[in-house]
Amino acid sequence: KQNFVTVADLTPDDVMDIVLRSQAFKRGAQIQLKRPVYAINLFFENSTRTHTSFEMAEEKLGLHVLSFDAKTSSVSKGESLHDTVKTVESIGADIAVIRHSKDAYYEDLIQQPRKIAIANAGDGAGQHPSQCLLDMMTIYEEFGHFRGLTVGIAGDLAHSRVARSNMMLLKKLGVNLLFCAPDQWYDAEFDSYGTRVEMDELVQKVDVLMLLRVQHERLTDQSNQTFSKETYHQQYGLTHERAKTLKPTAIIMHPAPVNRGVEIASDLVECSQSRIFEQMTNGVYTRMTILESLLAGHNLLMPQSSIKIGVKTNAISY
């Protein structure tokens, strides 16, 4: 790929290819670069997991990582994202991993073929493709398939780029989707992906419970701020009482950071059905796969170095 900015164009076979490659990296697969490759992580919104795991993925692939701090960069003098990317491209960066608060910030950057490859680490309330793919890896690792599973997404769907990316891919993969959200955090467009139900019903029916973070930083409209933490937890959270009604085989996921005691009772974050920290582990390997596809797309991999997954993905049932 030249750039990796959305999951919208991925087919189920593409997803399986990415999941199997990520599993190969998890088992220790390696690649060889044609020449020294330089990556820079341009984060204009705060991040712990995505930033650190992209950096870990870059290190594991043998890339050189250039440092960048948005707060002390010339962005603070008014330099645009466009000019920032042109600048790091001119200096010699091969890959820019970008997180930005503007929806689809990348559209301008990918208009023309460029030397520098763009990986989207989250755009506003648009897409979070690397989170989505690490979620797919985590689900596949657990169940060995997607088709026929029931996945419930609960919480602040309207502001969630994770929910948008995940509902898009999960529907393509034959998953039944259930949603639970307060009216002000739900858009009618979600009805074309799944069914809206009450939280009690959702928790009882799901194979995968995906909780979403209450995004205080995006709630600028006062009408959104109608919940106390306790009220939200009781109406839309995974309480101890609700957790008892989960299927024994169901897993709990959350992109994190978690508001403990709000989306989920604090001690359930680390319970035996939680895969929240496994998601973070898988994030490193999924991001290695995303970077590998960019390295291949920009002819930066040694011939025959691309990792072999040993099977034709289109022969695999998802």
Ligand code: CP
């Ligand atoms: N899940 C996620 O995107 O976390 P960070 O904001 O810490 O990167």
